[in-house]
Amino acid sequence: MLVNSQGTYLYHSVKKKEWNKLLASKDVLNLFADYGQELGKELLTLSSPVCLEAGDEIVAHMPLFQTYPGITEQYTILKAVSKGEIFAPADMFRRIFLASVAVFLVVSLALAYLATRQFADPIKRLNREAQVIAQGDYHARVDVRTFDEIEDLAQQFNIMAASLEEREAKIEAHQRQLEQAVRKRTEELRAEKNKLQVILDNVPSGFVLLDPEYKIVSASAALEAIAGRPAAELLGRSCHEVIGGGQLCSDCPTERAFRSGRMHSSVEQHATPDGEECYLEIISIPLKKDGRVENVLEIITDVTERKRLQEQLIRSERLAATGEMAAVIAHEMRNSLTSVRMILQLLAENDVLGEDESDSLEVALDSLGRMERVVKDLLQLARPARLQKTSEDINAIVRDSIEFARHQIDNQGIDLRIELAPEIPALELDRERMKEAFVNLILNASQAIDGEGAIEIRTRVETLGLNVRELGERQAALEPDERVKVEEIILNKGKDVVVVEIKDSGCGIGREHLERIFDPFFTTKTNGTGLGLSFVKRVVNQHGGIVKVTSKKKRGSCFSILLPVG
Known part of the structure; x- marks a missing residue:
């Protein structure tokens, strides 16, 4: 483009090339119409070559004839080129570059992925097999063919797995041998234990293992008969709770064994589960550990029969x-x-x-x-006469005995209380001997009272709730001169007996004398012979009966005669 100073196109390569035609349309086709007033003026006023941006085009400016003499008109050559044409190579290069970068990135990622798979897959397989081995399966192996260090690592892993498998096989074989040995030894121990338990259970003595608090740790079956309860129920209970009625023995051998560390023994009187009197021999053996008594073994034997x-x-x-x-x-x-x-x-x-x-x-x-x-x-x-038994009314014999002793009772001013139960069955008795026994007891009761007092005489029929036994004196044969022998008299539980009870409020009998009052010649009286109570016991025993006595010092005594019915 060639323009003058007014912005009129003198030549335009696109629009019109002839100047006269351009001049004819100068009002429409000019620089200001195409590029605006501001940019047009700037292009016309520039004195040096320059390129300007005009919308989508780049306009190059070159003034002509500025220093040429004789030319006063200012002309300017303009070259307008579209930006697309100018930057097309650059855009092409950019697109090629971006495409190259994209292809490079894709290829790089693909190669990286392949490389990662090349390393990661063998490692994952190693990890999986390691977990399998960690769970105890030593048969697992890793098959890696990477021809590098990972393959070497896999081979070492397989060697380790094979070593572990071999070791596990040896351990299992050794374990089977141990289990077999333990099983065999266990069976032997169980057999020995059962043998020992059979021995202990058949020994009449009860074996009890106690801790320092006197609690039962273990017990043999024989203790069940003594305690009246299954052995399993006795564990954890105290020994005195099981056989002592909740009270410690008066001279507890176990307590002494814990204290002294030596064996002690004693014979104690207890009651059976049925309430019968029995005697138990208790041997306490201390069991030591490091010089200290940790447990005591009690051997409990019922020596009632032996006693x-x-x-x-x-x-x-x-x-x-x-x-x-x-x-x-x-x-x-x-x-x-x-x-x-x-x-x-x-x-x-x-x-x-x-x-x-x-x-x-x-x-x-x-x-x-x-x-x-x-x-x-x-x-x-020395030689008692044979009993002459007849069917007798026990109440009548008691009344006759009271009348025989009434003179002495009345002289002492003693209150006599009589309660004779009616309808008592007739008994086979030696009337004179039994009367003499009752008289002895009534006179003894009156002599035990000093001053005012009372004698109570009762009869009744009673069914025994427990077995009652006593060592009695009985004449075994019928010959009059047959000597008396000592034998045990037993009145069984459930047996009907006639009870004659003579009770006084006198001085009572000391505990130390109770066991001897029926011995011949034993007496606490100054003028007594010691033969009265011995005679009473013998007469009652010869009738199959038993004499029981309870007494407390200064509180009186009670003699009970038990005669079997039938």
């Missing part, structure tokens, strides 16, 4: 010795007393005796009579 046999043997020997002595004394005394009585009776028939001499002679004869009664008692003790 009774010992007592029976002692009583038999004592009875035999007493009988022989009584027989000798009675024989010698009876002969002498017979001679003395004859002489005294001859003197009494003499008329020359004065009144004083006659009174003294009567006193001598009375004393001689008492001595003869003692001799009679001794003879009866």
Whole structure:
């Protein structure tokens, strides 16, 4: 384009090339119409070559004839080129560059992915197989063919897995051997334990293992019979709760064993689960660890039968010795007393005796009579006569006995209370012997009362709730001169018995004397012979009965005679 200073196109390569035609349309086709007033003026006023941006075009400006003499008109050559044409190579390069970058990135990512898979897949397989081995499956192997360090690592992994598998196989074989040995040893121990348990369960003694708090840790089956409860229920309970009624033994051998560390033993009186009296021998053996007693083994044996046999043997020997002595004394005394009585009776028939001499002679004869009664008692003790049993009313015998002793009771001013149960069945009794026994007990009761007091006499029929037993003195044969033997009398539970109870409010009997009151010649009276209660017991025993006594010092005594019905 060639324009003058007014912005008129003198030449335009696109629009019109002839100047005269351009001049004719200068008002329409000019620089200002195409590029605007502001840019047109700027292009015309520039004095140096420059390129300007005009919309979508780049306009190059070049002034002509600025210094040429004689030309006053200013002309400017303009070259307008579209931006697309100018930047087409650059755009092409940019597109090629971006495409190249994109292709490079895609290829790079693909190669990176392939490279990652090349490394990651073997590692993942290694990880999977490692987890399988960690779960205990040592048969797992990794198959990697990468021909690099990862393949070497996989081979080492397989070697390790094979080593672990071999080791596991050895361990399992050793474990099977151990299990077999343990199983065999366990069976042997179980057999030994069962054998020992059978022995312990069949030993009549109970074995009890106690801790320092006297709690039962283990117990043998024999303790069940002693305690009356299954052994399983006894575990964790205290020993005195099981066999002592909740109270410690008076001389507890277990307590002494814990304290001294030595073995101790004792024989204690207890009650069976049925309430019967029994004797238990307790041997306490301390079990030590590091010099300290940790447990005590109690061996509990029911020695009731042994105790009774010992007592029976002692009583038999004592009875035999007493009988022989009584027989000798009675024989010698009876002969002498017979001679003395004859002489005294001859003197009494003499008329020359004065009144004083006659009174003294009567006193001598009375004393001689008492001595003869003692001799009679001794003879009866040595060789009792055979019982003469008939069907008798026990209440009638009791009334006769009371009447016999009433004079002494009335003289002492004793309150006598009688309660005789009606309809008591008839019993086969020796009336005279039983009456004499009742009289002995009633007189003893009256003599025990000093001053005011009371005697209560009762009869009743009772069904025994427990077994009642006693070592009694009975005549085994029918011959009158047959000696008395000691044997156990048992009144079984559920048996009907007639109970005759004689109770007083007297001085009572000391606990230390209760076990001996039925022994011949034992007495606490100053003028007693010690034969009365022995006679009572023997008479009751010969009738198959038992005498029970309860007494407290200064609170009186109660004698109960139990005679079986039928």
